[in-house]
Amino acid sequence: MRVLLVDDNELFLEVSQAALTASGFDVVTSGTPLGFSAALAELRPHIALIDVLMPAMNGNHLVEIARRRQKRSRSSQAMPAPTSSDAPECLFILHSNLPDADLQTLAERCGAQGYIRKSARPGALGEQLTTFLRQRGVSPPGDKPSSRKVGR
16 A cells, blocks of 8 residues: 655654554655645555645645645546546545644545544554554555355
């Protein structure tokens, strides 16, 4: 599962990339919001995890722009029947130290699927993202499908 991690703090990027990779995610990082739209188009990540408070542009504004582009792209294309080779739509997740109520409001307003609070524990992001995905019914990397016996 490919993650695009955007944060202006280089040390945070390094620690978080290591934590996410250890949790089975394929991680690409960016230390700037510039080029975000191009990275989405080129990398086609499953998840974009975006710091809210960055110079040049806040993460919630990046999500708003990406959502508008997705909407324009969908409306300008003829809608073919989906195929199994179609890439899944990217999950946009805000990431910050802001209070939960503020993050919830920002996520709702910009169209993000949710938020993850930054942890004081270095390397916690892999666990946090795994929990976030499971709570939304998405299998994170490394999850094995549950096996059920049929019959008897």
